[in-house]
Amino acid sequence: MIQLEEIHKSFGDTHVLRGVSLSIERGEVVCIIGPSGSGKSTLLRCVNYLEQPEKGRILIDGQNVYRDVVGGKIKNYPMRQITATRQKVGMVFQQFNLFPHLSALQNVMEAPVQVKRMKRADAEHKARSLLADVGLADKADQYPEELSGGQQQRVAIARALAMEPDVMLFDEATSALDPELVGEVLEIMRQLAVEGMTMVVVTHEMGFARQVADRVIFMDHGMIVEEGPPQAIFETPREERTRDFLRLVQAA
Amino acid sequence: MERPVFDWELARESWPALFEGLKLTVELTFIVIAISLVLGVFVALARLSKHRSLRIVTGAYVDFMRATPLLLQLIYLYFVLPAFGIRLEPFIAAVVGLSLNYSAYLSEVYRSGIQAIPRGQLDAAAALGMSPALSMRRIVLPQAIRIVIPTLGNYFVALFKDTSLASALTLRELLFSGQIIITRTYDYFTIYTMVLFMYFLVGYPSLVFVRYLEKRARSGYRRRRPTRTPVPVQPT
Numbered sequence: 001m002i003q004l005e006e007i008h009k010s011f012g013d014t015h016v017l018r019g020v021s022l023s024i025e026r027g028e029v030v031c032i033i034g035p036s037g038s039g040k041s042t043l044l045r046c047v048n049y050l051e052q053p054e055k056g057r058i059l060i061d062g063q064n065v066y067r068d069v070v071g072g073k074i075k076n077y078p079m080r081q082i083t084a085t086r087q088k089v090g091m092v093f094q095q096f097n098l099f100p101h102l103s104a105l106q107n108v109m110e111a112p113v114q115v116k117r118m119k120r121a122d123a124e125h126k127a128r129s130l131l132a133d134v135g136l137a138d139k140a141d142q143y144p145e146e147l148s149g150g151q152q153q154r155v156a157i158a159r160a161l162a163m164e165p166d167v168m169l170f171d172e173a174t175s176a177l178d179p180e181l182v183g184e185v186l187e188i189m190r191q192l193a194v195e196g197m198t199m200v201v202v203t204h205e206m207g208f209a210r211q212v213a214d215r216v217i218f219m220d221h222g223m224i225v226e227e228g229p230p231q232a233i234f235e236t237p238r239e240e241r242t243r244d245f246l247r248l249v250q251a252a
Numbered sequence: 253m254e255r256p257v258f259d260w261e262l263a264r265e266s267w268p269a270l271f272e273g274l275k276l277t278v279e280l281t282f283i284v285i286a287i288s289l290v291l292g293v294f295v296a297l298a299r300l301s302k303h304r305s306l307r308i309v310t311g312a313y314v315d316f317m318r319a320t321p322l323l324l325q326l327i328y329l330y331f332v333l334p335a336f337g338i339r340l341e342p343f344i345a346a347v348v349g350l351s352l353n354y355s356a357y358l359s360e361v362y363r364s365g366i367q368a369i370p371r372g373q374l375d376a377a378a379a380l381g382m383s384p385a386l387s388m389r390r391i392v393l394p395q396a397i398r399i400v401i402p403t404l405g406n407y408f409v410a411l412f413k414d415t416s417l418a419s420a421l422t423l424r425e426l427l428f429s430g431q432i433i434i435t436r437t438y439d440y441f442t443i444y445t446m447v448l449f450m451y452f453l454v455g456y457p458s459l460v461f462v463r464y465l466e467k468r469a470r471s472g473y474r475r476r477r478p479t480r481t482p483v484p485v486q487p488t
Contacts, residue, residue, distance in 0.1 A: 048378075048379055050375055050378060050379065079383055079384070080383070083378075083381045083382065083383050084381065086378060086379060086380070086381040087380070087381030089379070090379070091375075091376075091379035093372060093375065093376060093379075095372050097370075097372040097373060097375060097376035098376075099373065099376070099377075099391055099395075100395065100472075100473050101394050101395050101398065101473055110380070110390065111380035111381060111382065114382065114386055114390055115380060115381045115382055115386070143473040143474055144473070145472055145473055145474070146474060156376075159380070160379070160380070163380060163381065
């Protein structure tokens with residue numbers, strides 16, 4: 001469904017992604033793990049083009065979706081086409097990034113109404129049902145700053161789901177949460193996986209990766225070091241660097 | 253030299269004319285507020301535009317307005333433009349001059365507000381499929397404007413006082429209305445004291461209101477009224 005081919009991305013002099021290729025099947029749950037600075041978040045942000053790589057192709061269902069090479073030069077597609085693709089790719093951020101000036105309900109309704117031109121009544125109905133799905137039916141009228149981190153992140157998940165995406169990207173969705181609030185967010189993510197959502201999850205939660213992922217990718221220094229089923233990565237990692245990393249996180 | 257004495261009789265006589273002047277001052281202030289509130293947003297957006305030429309033109313405009321005296325800008329509009337066949341009424345010249353000047357300043361205020369919105373807000377909007385224009389209108393501007401409301405308020409108090417510069421264009425706002433009476437009576441003390449007092453009469457409450465806005469701006473986003481918690485049923 002999603003293919004990244006030979007992605008290169010630099011920030012200044014730092015070569016963050018050094019030719020990463022990745023393919024994700026429909027319905028698959030892929031967890032990307034690795035030390036901080038390994039490029040996993042940047043890779044994820046390439047999928048919805050929040051980061052524009054210097055080199056490489058981003059394909060969805062076999063098609064270039066954001067740009068093409070014309071006469072040897074990369075040319076972005078028109079903004080309308082880029083936004084159309086992004087509507088199909090939901091994303092959840094480490095810092096939630098809820099819109100602070102909108103209530104939980106309005107956060108979830110905003111994109112369906114403004115982007116998809118859905119009728120307000122329909123959008124509200126859908127938003128309420130999504131908020132109920134993440135256990136926040138009674139928080140609909142509250143503003144983000146009145147909610148706990150875990151509640152905010154659940155609203156953010158509902159907001160992304162309101163666009164009915166084909167795939168959901170999670171960028172360290174639990175890293176900014178107090179430890180006691182991590183579980184409620186992971187539980188929602190696990191449910192989504194069970195329901196068959198295609199998911200790409202950048203995470204430090206090894207337990208989640210082990211239980212929920214179909215495939216685990218270990219990244220380091222802007223490259224994919226090793227990938228495979230969680231069993232293989234966690235029990236019998238082939239690469240030295242994978243073993244070192246797992247030893248470090250599991251010691252913690 | 254004789255000590256000046258406040259002439260109550262003159263004060264009573266002059267009040268209606270001065271009050272007319274105050275009304276014009278307030279009217280001028282509100283018209284310029286309305287224009288520069290809107291124009292300032294567009295100038296700010298142009299300065300943040302992806303089109304280089306638009307950024308350069310608006311940047312030059314803002315710098316020019318900020319680097320030259322407002323009084324001279326007004327004088328130029330009223331006394332120099334007629335040489336080029338553009339003759340403006342004092343009131344129109346004052347509205348145009350003050351609006352151009354304040355739009356430049358307010359655009360800087362808006363720009364700082366827009367730039368204060370965290371990158372994550374833009375990321376979230378983009379990830380939902382919003383175009384840059386839509387996310388500016390629905391996500392960034394509403395938050396940015398809220399941040400800058402107290403600053404805007406302070407500029408409007410300043411504007412209220414700056415309208416007195418239009419007296420140089422023979423516009424009969426509050427200050428010039430006073431000056432007209434003075435040319436007849438030579439009673440600087442009584443008239444200027446009244447004019448001062450009348451500016452204060454409007455300026456001070458405005459200042460208090462701006463302070464209230466500043467206090468409110470710090471309180472964050474919350475529901476206006478807390479939802480009433482259901483009263484638990486008392487066991488009998």
